[in-house]
Amino acid sequence: MGKTPNEMTDPQLVEACLDGDDGAWTALVDRYAALVYSIPTRQGLGEDLSQDVFQNVWTITIRYLGALRDPQGLAAWLITTTQRETWRVARRASQQPGPGYEDLSEVAWADPAEAELLEERQRLRRSLARLDDRCRALLTEVFREDRPSYDLLAERLSIPRGSIGPTRGRCLEKLRTLVAEDDTNQLSG
């Protein structure tokens, strides 16, 4: 039986997209959405401008799919493209200050250290995606600076309040193991 789009590697997803597979495109967007969206938001763009960048990057990606036949470096390509698009949108916004415009003069374009950090986060994201839904939901809530109260969290996630701590520990340990497995696969792959 063939792989589902979510199980495909990046090169397989790109090939499937070039065959016109909508599901493959959806999986590709889902896989890299957080990476792409995090770049303009980390650079201080407001939600509207960040959404402009997000949309533009996917339009550009569709156009360049045919040139991405060796997409081992898809994450790196998306980072560069999104940084460039962030710079472009930020530049236009700085000429027309308005809602969503913050201090864009510090936008780092193609900063290698930032690109490395973004790739590392995407690697962690890949492991996070392999966790079960409940663990993923708990972990992305419980470490936020503005995290909801444990009472609210317990209600939202339908788990007893007293279980949050132990569950968090177990989920974090699972994630740590998945990251370590991913590291091993990278080294052996």
Next chain:
Amino acid sequence: MSQSPITTEQLAALIAGELSEPEAAALRLSIQHDADAADRFVQLEQLARFLSEERDAQAPADAMRRAHKAFAASRPGLIETVRNGVRRIVAALEFDSRMPSAALGLRGSAQAAQLTFSCEDAEIDLEIVAEGAEGWRLRGQIDTGLEDSVAIDLVRTEDETTVAHTTARTDGEFILDTPAGSFSLRIRIGKTLIDAGPIVIP
């Protein structure tokens, strides 16, 4: 008597700042004497930093829907290009005179700009200048090292509409007149299609 091993739950509570000062101090001391726990603590801190920002990295549902839908509109042209055996390559932006330079703090003018794109098959130099009241002129030179005919389309990014078309002269020079907007150049040389963009005018 040996101490019980430090659990991930304890380390997570320390990272989340949920322990009292004496509890946190005692646990930190234990970690200093337990190499395995110290390793795990560093890894968990890294994970917690990542997780603390991850929810803010989620694109809004509307944006996700638009990104998913974008493919359906572009799919016919994309498949046509692949089926016809056209080799499509991307020319990378090498230089934009308007781009902030970290080293020099230079800024290009909004009324004129120079850009350079490059790929294995060609070098493309562009100059954007104001032309008339609201128009813009794109003067370019493409060096392919070949004598083949070079057809050039200027395509609007948002709707893939061709706004200008020309053929390069034998010396590689070309001129395209355009309104403002975001575009890409589609340069066709035989069965090769070079895509250079985005080109933001002005």
